Amino acid sequence: MDRFTALTVFRHVVDLGGFAAAARQLGLSPAAVSKNVAELEAHLATRLLNRTTRRMSLTEAGASYYEQVVRILDDLKEADRSMGPMQGAPSGTVRVSAPMSFTLICLADAIPRFLARYPELSLDLQMEDRRIDIVKEGFDLAIRGSDRLEDSSLVARPVMTLHHVLCGAPAYFAEHGIPESPDDLRRLECVQFTLSGHATEWSFQRGGQTQRVPVRGRYKVNSSLALCSALRGGHGVSLVPEVYVRDDLARGALQAVLEDWEPVKTHVYAIYPSRRHMLAKVRAFVDFLVEELGSDAVAEFS
Known part of the structure; x- marks a missing residue:
């Protein structure tokens, strides 16, 4: 099984709502699409799709796996773009975890400016005060009022005081x-x-x-x-x-x-995994944070 092909096929099947539509989009035969999904399910020892002659739907496990597959494929696409000699505009979805009060007071009004600047980017902003595991929970970065890192592979960049x-x-x-x-x-x-x-x-x-x-x-x-x-x-x-x-x-x-x-x-920090090699979409959001909030990093809020 070609793992990358199988993941791509699985995503297209879900996005397009069927095997035949995915086959047409990918230029494969319906049998090849079905085979890739079956081999992926066998590899995972888990059924991802419920399918009958009339209808197809994700299983609970399939829905969870689909969300992770989308993030992985989008990150791979963005990584390829960032390595190109003429890097295009950042694209994909940036998943961010940030404290509720800080976001509402200091950041929320700036978000439309970020989205207007990068029309190819989407933002998934989760406002919660608990300390999340960035890597395990699939976030691109977190905003925290501490540089204490639970993992040595994480990076903390100051954005505000x-x-x-x-x-x-x-x-x-x-x-x-x-x-x-x-x-x-x-x-x-x-x-x-x-x-x-x-x-x-x-x-x-x-x-x-x-x-x-x-x-x-x-x-x-x-x-x-x-x-x-x-x-x-x-x-x-x-x-x-x-x-x-x-x-x-x-x-x-x-x-x-x-x-x-x-x-x-x-001191407020942007925390992100260094293993992602600072993808363009993450760099764009972190740089935006510094631009919007950084003037207050040295000011006394006077």
Whole structure:
């Protein structure tokens, strides 16, 4: 069995909805198409297609296998294009995993510009806050607020720095007092973002001095959007990326405190598998991220 031919035949059978249509498209006989699919099923020891004289459909295993085959064939096509002496425009589908809050606040408005720039590219953007396995789950890249890599074959490219601000509702500070030093946070209700690397300890710097404060609170949450809602509602204080609360600060819904202390920063990275040799479609998206977000990598969001 020619594995590549069998995969190509299988994809065409599914895409075109039948063996005869696939045969015409590929210039093969219907018998050759049927043979390739049968040999592929024998190789996998799994039925991929349910077929009768009138109808054909994917099995559950076949549907899962089809999705992976499409990605593999598209990546091979893109790899061939990237090796050509005159590389064409990036094409195919870029599968990206990104945190929900970050994407909605910092990235979502830029996506139409990316798609307009690359008409041959499609974007499959999955917004989720869990830490995904890029290779196992078939993603081209992930956006993360950490350069900790679970696999040495992965690459982390910095695309942005999120500067944080300590803030809460003016009404909360009116009732509980404005902190004058990081130590004052020990007596305040601190809302903790559980997915951050500083969920239980906040770090502040001033004049070469670093002060770390263990924080506790009755509300722990894994959504920055929910955290900001709690702050606006008057429930405590928290360290939040400034860009997340910029409008709230401007209109007075939230108030920044300890502004003479510099809080922790979060560096945002594009994580991708080096084994893909930076396909053109991946490079296009990463370069776009740096272009759109990179100016904030050195700015203080002022």
